[in-house]
Amino acid sequence: MSLEEDIKQTRFTSEYQKLVLNVFYTANWLGLQHNQLMREYGLTGPQFNILRILRGQKGKPMSVNALIERMLDKSSNASRLVDKLEEKRYVLRKVCPNDRRQVEVTITQGGLDILSKLDKPVTDLEENIKGINIEEAQLMNALLEKMRKSNNTQ
Amino acid sequence: MSLEEDIKQTRFTSEYQKLVLNVFYTANWLGLQHNQLMREYGLTGPQFNILRILRGQKGKPMSVNALIERMLDKSSNASRLVDKLEEKRYVLRKVCPNDRRQVEVTITQGGLDILSKLDKPVTDLEENIKGINIEEAQLMNALLEKMRKSNNTQ
DNA sequence: CTACATTAAATGTATCTACATACATTTGCC
DNA sequence: GGCAAATGTATGTAGATACATTTAATGTAG
Structure with a gap:
């Protein structure tokens, strides 16, 4: 997981830039696991x-x-x-x-x-995200929604 | 943004399932904005x-x-x-x-x-995520990283 | 030095994405 | 009713994704 280190190493111009990369990367990470599973079932x-x-x-x-x-x-x-x-x-x-x-x-x-x-x-795959607990998951859900609502996406 | 409401309406079996969808959806939402911009520059x-x-x-x-x-x-x-x-x-x-x-x-x-x-x-695009503040962005970054670290992805 | 494994990149294939366009059907206006 | 606009779906195309395979160069064991 080398971008993991990459994200850490890189000097980000802002916390927001890091967040964007982090969201992309996490979605990708989840997607790969999902795809692998789906694939087994055609x-x-x-x-x-x-x-x-x-x-x-x-x-x-x-x-x-x-x-x-x-x-x-x-x-x-x-x-x-x-x-x-x-x-x-x-x-x-x-x-x-x-x-x-x-x-x-x-x-x-x-x-x-x-x-x-x-x-x-x-x-199983979804519940496997056990590094964060339910409260943290709730918090993330709230923040992700807040994030999307905020701006002027026409 | 109809999945926005969809995410709210759906009875999720768990907060984790909602989180997975939320991450996918947010990444997609960000990706569309990025792609649109990149496109202008070929x-x-x-x-x-x-x-x-x-x-x-x-x-x-x-x-x-x-x-x-x-x-x-x-x-x-x-x-x-x-x-x-x-x-x-x-x-x-x-x-x-x-x-x-x-x-x-x-x-x-x-x-x-x-x-x-x-x-x-x-x-500009990245800084435009103004619904959340710096502290929240930091929190999200920490949680996203925690999320990825936690599990037994072989 | 040959034989075989390993590595780096390219190529092949199926599917997906993003967007434009085509086509048929329906709706609204006159 | 007749015609333009809107709607719903399908199709076309370029590029990306995901993964397997191929090709070429290098490494290593015998």
Whole structure:
């Protein structure tokens, strides 16, 4: 983990600059662990994310647009992610009868099955962040949200 | 910013799960702003990152391997990033005479110039996180580092 | 010195990201 | 109804990510 030392060594012009790097680096560190896990189950991170959102719908279909709104990466291409999941028979696509522009995406039983297999290892991974305790996690959550709210991102 | 509300609404199984999502989301939010800025200068985030690392070398060349070690995204492809930067004449590649497997990468004056143009806007962007103060930023930095240190990532 | 392992970088491949564009459908206005 | 604007999705493209494999140079054991 050499950027770990790098972050320490570097003379940062400000605490904010360090924070930006730290957030990038931590997300990357978490992402690698997630990807590695997903990979074992033939999924990718973004694909897993979509399946999890769909499961949250409890059977109700969701339009692609609604999916995009809930995705972590909004600019990523939901259409093509749904393509991949459809190939694997984890989701179904159906043209919405009320508005034929829309496509209703639903998770299949196969999709639910793979998710349930992933639940335990994913939770383990997340709970594995044991260097910080619950109070610290709460504090970080509050600070991360405060951080995003603050500025004038048009 | 609909995931913002999503994060709030969702019943998280744990504070840790929320933290993971929050870190992903914040990194993404920061990354979009960075990318937008880099784009105006014909660079991408990773390319900028490499240039900044090379500038830190103060003229000393660096092998591709050394670059990878210092990159935020280690698994990204340093060779090809250096390709792009070489095309733009921002770096030079030279086979190392002592070990001809290695390639010495150096930043050019053009590379230094584009970086100096970017310094101000990048700093502005980072300093723009004004919803949290310096003490909070320090706290977050400490917690993020603690978070990464804690667990048994093999 | 040959044989084999190791190392450094490049290349290959699949997927994802970011953004532009195309196309069909729907909506709103006249 | 007819037409322009908006909407929803798909497609195109360039570049990045993640990981496996290849190529070339070096190191090392026998």
